[in-house]
Structure formats: structure tokens, C-alpha cells
Amino acid sequence: MASPYLEGVKRLRLLRPRQSEKQSRIAAKTAQNVGRNLAGQAMQCGGEERIFFLQYGDCEVRMSDIETRVYEDLQKKGYAQTEIRSLQVYLKPEEKVAYYVVNQKETGKVGF
Numbered sequence: 001m002a003s004p005y006l007e008g009v010k011r012l013r014l015l016r017p018r019q020s021e022k023q024s025r026i027a028a029k030t031a032q033n034v035g036r037n038l039a040g041q042a043m044q045c046g047g048e049e050r051i052f053f054l055q056y057g058d059c060e061v062r063m064s065d066i067e068t069r070v071y072e073d074l075q076k077k078g079y080a081q082t083e084i085r086s087l088q089v090y091l092k093p094e095e096k097v098a099y100y101v102v103n104q105k106e107t108g109k110v111g112f
Contacts, residue, residue: 051064054091074102084102
């Protein structure tokens with residue numbers, strides 16, 4: 001018959017892998033959140049907003065306006081913000097069109 005102390009040690013040894021897995025998941029989530037926060041802070045310069053423009057010929061458009069038009073087009077197609085896992089946007093300024101690929105499946109285009 002094992003002593004209660006040894007039984008307690010055995011039980012702790014069985015629990016530790018579960019606890020370390022849980023701590024690893026918590027650490028991974030924390031690292032993701034820190035990365036997101038740093039990325040958001042990097043987009044700000046001393047509290048000032050950064051605005052990107054595309055200029056080509058007689059055309060000038062804000063990149064944020066193109067992004068807004070792409071999301072509006074996706075909403076018209078029935079996509080919710082939470083359904084969009086990946087989005088690539090390709091600009092063709094000579095055609096004044098932005099082509100996009102959502103979730104590596106569906107394509108579309110918007111004018112600017």
C-alpha cells in the first residue's frame with residue numbers, strides 16, 4: 001500500500017502535462033494578441049494617422065477607399081466579416097480596377 005504522499009506525487013505528475021499544455025495555449029494566445037497590438041501601433045506614427053494613396057495618370061485614390069469598396073462588394077455577395085479568412089487585392093491602375101480573391105476561392109473586382 002503506497003503512502004498518501006506518493007499517491008499525491010503520482011497524481012501531480014499526471015496533471016502537469018495537462019497544465020503545461022494549457023499554459024502553452026495561453027502563451028500562444030497572448031503572443032498573438034501582443035503581435036496584433038504591435039501591428040496596430042506600428043500603423044500609427046506619433047498618434048497620427050497614416051494614409052496611403054495610389055496615383056496613376058489623372059487618378060488618385062485612397063487605399064482605404066478601395067478596401068471599403070471591396071468589403072461592400074463582399075457584403076452584397078453575402079459574406080459576413082467573420083467569414084473572410086484571407087483577402088488578396090490586386091490593383092490595375094491603368095484599368096482603374098481592383099481585383100480581389102477571398103478565402104482563396106471566390107474572385108471579384110471593384111472600380112475606383
